[in-house]
Amino acid sequence: MRLIDSHAHLQSDPFETDRAATVEASFDAGIERLLVPGWDAGSSARALAMALADPRIDAAVGVHPHDASACSEADWAEIVHLAADPRAVAIGETGLDFDRMHSPQEEQLANLRRHLRLALDTGKPAILHCRSAAGQRDAQDALLSELRAAGFGGSPSAVAFGTRPPALLHSFSGPVDYAAAALELGLAVSFSGLVFRRGEEASADVARLVPGERLLIETDSPYLAPPGVPRGSVPGFGGRRNSPPWVRVTGEWLAQQRGQSPDSIGSGLVAAYDATFRRPSPG
Ligand SMILES: [Zn+2]
Structure with a gap:
């Protein structure tokens, strides 16, 4: 089965001692495509450095909603600067998190808005994290209304992106009608090990809904270990550190949900990745 990992934070501390080995193991x-997204200015610079050092790796640069409050004007200027590099293929991760609320809502919204503008300005898709508290959907509804207000699904995104997805819902979480509305705006959807968690049962229906050319998978390493990841010795992650090879578990789940063979899913994933991100040095 051909594989991609559209979202792995390999620049993060849990990979400090075995980063190069993890990349090779992936x-x-x-895994034929591997994207390393930042969550603040420093991690975005490190993601871009990894992509510049290894043509097989792609980077995304941006500020996570958790880090919105801590982002200074100088940090944002750094993100804009990094985003101009051709090896930064996407803007993110950014988005909204009304579950853990590490930054106040207003600051998350302001952070999201400038990322959406940067995506339109650069023609690089926004990578969007979106979580509400259990049983809620306020972050998903706010995200859709911010996307529409910024011109996604309208002529601003058509001008900047043509038929490519202007954004993707990373590590999908939310109700089916939210997914349908995002697809209507032209977005892509990426599934992670989150689909195996309680409360995320709608993901199975969404997996059948997404058109193949806008369907991606990811690990969100080091987070969201799927079933099967053994307890290891990495502190801080409940002993279970996720890494890109584990994306196969989500890939097989996806094939099952869609009634497709793993081979046909795999080829589709690589094609969808290449249709979503403009990669200056494919391969
Ligand atoms: Zn992430």
């Missing part, structure tokens, strides 16, 4: 496991 490609050895059949």
Whole structure:
């Protein structure tokens, strides 16, 4: 099965001692596309440095909603600067998190808005994190209204992106009608090990809804370990550190949900990745 990992924070501390080995293990496991997203200015610079050092890796630069309050004007200027590099293929991760609320809502919204503008300005898709508290959907509804207000699904995104997705819902979480509305705006959807968690049962229906050319998968490493990841010795993650080869578990789940063979899903994932991100040095 061909594989991609559209979202792995390999620049993060839990990979400090075995980063190079993890990258090699990922490609050895059949992963053909690997995207490392930032969550603040420093991690975005490190993501871009990884992409510049290894043409097989792509980077995204941006500020996570958790880090919205801590982002200074100088940090934002750095994000804009990094975003101009051709090896930064996307803007993010950014979005809204009304569950853990590490930054106040207003600051998350302001952070999201300038990322959406930067995506339109650069023609690089926004990578969007979106979580509400259990049983709620306020963040998802706010995200849709921010996307529409910024011109996604209208002529601003058509001018900047043509038929490419102007954004993607990373590590999908939310109700089916939210997914349908995002697809209506032209967005892509990426599934992670979150689909195996209680409360995320709608993901199975959404997996059948997404058109193949806008369907992605990811690990969100080091987070969201799917079933099967053994307890290891990495502190801070309940002993279960996720890494890109584990994306296969979500890939097989996806094939099952869609009634497709793993081979046909895999080829579709690589094609969808290449249709979503403009990569200056494919391969
Ligand atoms: Zn992430």
